[in-house]
Amino acid sequence: MYERLLTLWPDQMRQLIEWAVYNKNRLIATLxxxxxxxxxxxxxxxxxxxxxxxxxxxxxxxxxVTIGNSAVEAIRAIEQRLNPC
Structure with a gap:
């Protein structure tokens, strides 16, 4: 279901995920x-x-130290997607 939401409403999901990353200390574990x-x-x-x-x-x-490597990889993926040359 989560992946489908990413596909159907990418802008809304992006905003929600950006909030979650900013508030990472407030996130709780899920199953x-x-x-x-x-x-x-x-x-x-x-x-x-x-x-x-x-x-x-x-x-x-x-x-x-916990998310820096993921941030670098995400930045690279975004830049590559936006500037495919």
């Missing part, structure tokens, strides 16, 4: 993903549906 994995997985999704603005926001997380 699907432990709480410590949620921000990383959400950032991976932003790599798929994020905008140039999203990439700019993610740059502030590059130094974060």
């Amino acid at each position: 699907r993903h432990p709480a410590h994995e949620c921000p990383r997985r959400l950032i991976e999704d932003l790599g798929t549906i994020g905008t140039a603005k999203t990439a700019t926001v993610l740059k502030s997380y590059i130094g974060d």
